[in-house]
Amino acid sequence: MRMHSLAAAAATALALTSPAFAQDGGQLNVICSVQAEWCNMIQTVFAKTTGIKVNMSLKGSGEALAQLIAEKANPKTDVWFGGTGDPHLQAAEQGLSMEYKSPSLPQLHAWAQQQAQQSAYKTVGIYSGPLGFGYNTELLAKKKLKAPQTWADLLNPALKGEIQVANPASSGTAYTMVATLVQLMGEEKAFDYMKALHKNISQYTRSGTGPIKAAARGETTVSISFVHDGPGEKMQGFPIETITPSDGTGAEIGSMSIMKGARNLDNAKKFYEWALTGAAQEMGAAAKQFQLPSNKSAKVDPRVPDFKKIKFINYDYAKYGASAERRRLISRWEKEVNSLPR
Numbered sequence: 001m002r003m004h005s006l007a008a009a010a011a012t013a014l015a016l017t018s019p020a021f022a023q024d025g026g027q028l029n030v031i032c033s034v035q036a037e038w039c040n041m042i043q044t045v046f047a048k049t050t051g052i053k054v055n056m057s058l059k060g061s062g063e064a065l066a067q068l069i070a071e072k073a074n075p076k077t078d079v080w081f082g083g084t085g086d087p088h089l090q091a092a093e094q095g096l097s098m099e100y101k102s103p104s105l106p107q108l109h110a111w112a113q114q115q116a117q118q119s120a121y122k123t124v125g126i127y128s129g130p131l132g133f134g135y136n137t138e139l140l141a142k143k144k145l146k147a148p149q150t151w152a153d154l155l156n157p158a159l160k161g162e163i164q165v166a167n168p169a170s171s172g173t174a175y176t177m178v179a180t181l182v183q184l185m186g187e188e189k190a191f192d193y194m195k196a197l198h199k200n201i202s203q204y205t206r207s208g209t210g211p212i213k214a215a216a217r218g219e220t221t222v223s224i225s226f227v228h229d230g231p232g233e234k235m236q237g238f239p240i241e242t243i244t245p246s247d248g249t250g251a252e253i254g255s256m257s258i259m260k261g262a263r264n265l266d267n268a269k270k271f272y273e274w275a276l277t278g279a280a281q282e283m284g285a286a287a288k289q290f291q292l293p294s295n296k297s298a299k300v301d302p303r304v305p306d307f308k309k310i311k312f313i314n315y316d317y318a319k320y321g322a323s324a325e326r327r328r329l330i331s332r333w334e335k336e337v338n339s340l341p342r
Contacts, residue, residue, distance in 0.1 A: 132249055
């Protein structure tokens with residue numbers, strides 16, 4: 001069964017129970033920072049079930065935050081859905097998002113509720129996903145290399161020019177990597193590590209999903225990525241596997257925020273409540289995205305990484321989600337790492 005027919009079936013089922021169906025429910029402006037197929041599915045299903053027209057623009061979390069800052073005086077966005085939590089926490093801190101305490105909070109995992117509390121209820125966790133490595137099994141075999149198991153394994157000289165990661169200035173994935181390494185190793189050692197790693201990087205991509213797509217297609221051997229982006233590539237027949245480093249890793253808490261000054265506030269709240277339901281969160285897996293949903297009742301697809309088997313650091317979301325800390329670390333990375341020759 002094709003994915004869009006799954007979405008259509010879900011939409012029809014939900015539509016039958018929706019009193020607002022087929023009425024003009026007005027509109028809603030959403031920035032969506034998850035993968036396109038998932039964005040399209042929620043856009044279609046929510047519109048069909050509520051009669052609310054969804055105008056959706058797709059942007060990585062770093063770019064989304066930049067747009068929201070730019071339109072602060074005259075907000076055009078109602079809801080920001082998905083993308084790493086750090087920029088959502090920064091939006092909260094900068095007064096770009098509004099406080100909204102959802103009645104659904106008790107249905108969510110503790111980490112999602114904590115995200116809401118830390119932001120004074122200006123954002124909420126909708127999924128979580130661990131940071132790790134993607135690798136092309138055919139290229140590794142051809143180069144007679146073992147799959148990387150630890151962060152140190154990425155410094156292997158045989159991987160020179162064979163690794164891709166995104167740029168932390170534009171990508172929440174890559175900023176999660178910087179913040180993870182700083183917490184895992186201490187800041188000085190983390191920057192020494194990233195300088196050494198720089199020699200093996202062929203490209204810093206703009207978006208966080210770029211590197212794993214490149215690894216899947218044989219354009220690079222290894223990627224530093226969220227590992228939930230791997231199974232969807234594998235389902236398309238690409239020779240890609242993922243692993244989380246055994247010495248410890250961080251995870252993103254993908255988040256959702258209602259923007260301050262939202263022009264379609266009632267519809268924004270309707271969307272927010274709908275997006276927190278187990279049924280809406282299961283659409284992630286239907287769109288071949290395998291993060292862990294935040295609603296405890298959502299069915300967890302077997303391809304979602306098993307969090308119990310991963311060594312996580314105690315990631316300080318409040319500290320590393322603060323604007324000043326993010327700015328400082330990215331600026332240090334630009335100066336000390338990105339400026340180096342390769």
